[in-house]
Amino acid sequence: MAEKSDEEFRRLSLESRILEQRAEAIQSRINMVSAVIADLNYSSVTLEGLEKERENAELLIPIGGESYAKARLVTPDKVIVGIGAGVSVEKRLQEAKEIMKKRLEDLERTRAALQQQFVQVVDMINKNRESVERLISETREGKAQQNV
């Protein structure tokens, strides 16, 4: 009986470790996706701002260290959008806004799916924890009865 409990305890501990690693991995992916969402939101705000500007509007380009270089807006209705693999394409501002919106929607969906997975894994971890606690209390009760 004790051997069986030991084996069960080992199995549950191992399962918990694997589940915890999985939860950490999911959390790390959620953080990554959230960072990209924040970046896309930032770019959407920038595009909204650019939309209101006219040709030759004076801009400040960030050059790091909270410093800026002065520039002028040459084509207010066109921006360059990255399409992956180090390639960027010139798009009309409206089109760029739609691309950002679509990317944001896709990422929001991905984040929701990941959050759902995370909740499921945490639920499994909690169930495992309850089983371990039950096993410990059963083992204690068994030992106490043997001592009587």
Add this chain to the structure above:
Amino acid sequence: MSEDISQLPPQVQERLLRFQQLQQSLQSIMAQKQQVELELTQIEQALAELQKLGEEAVIYKTTGSLMIKSEKGKVTAELNERKELLGTRATVIGKQEERVRTQLKEIQSKLQQDLSPVSQPQP
């Protein structure tokens, strides 16, 4: 744990060490595979986007911290070339993975044979 291992016969210890080394190799191969697959996916997505564009589209290619103006045909050709190269790399990595997995399986079954008398209950 290390004390437990030191009580095993030297041949088994050596086999265990080899097993661990192979596991590490497999991890490294899998990381490389993931990297190549990720780059391939990005290239395929970029190629699909490029296909939607007209020949006159304004395209920039990132080189280090610079973005250099280029042409659709040129960028498409470059991406296809890179895709082909990565495809070959993926095949090589796949073969490496298969070889290491086979070796791991063999060594695992030998280790199970080595260790089974120890774990059997005493009569």
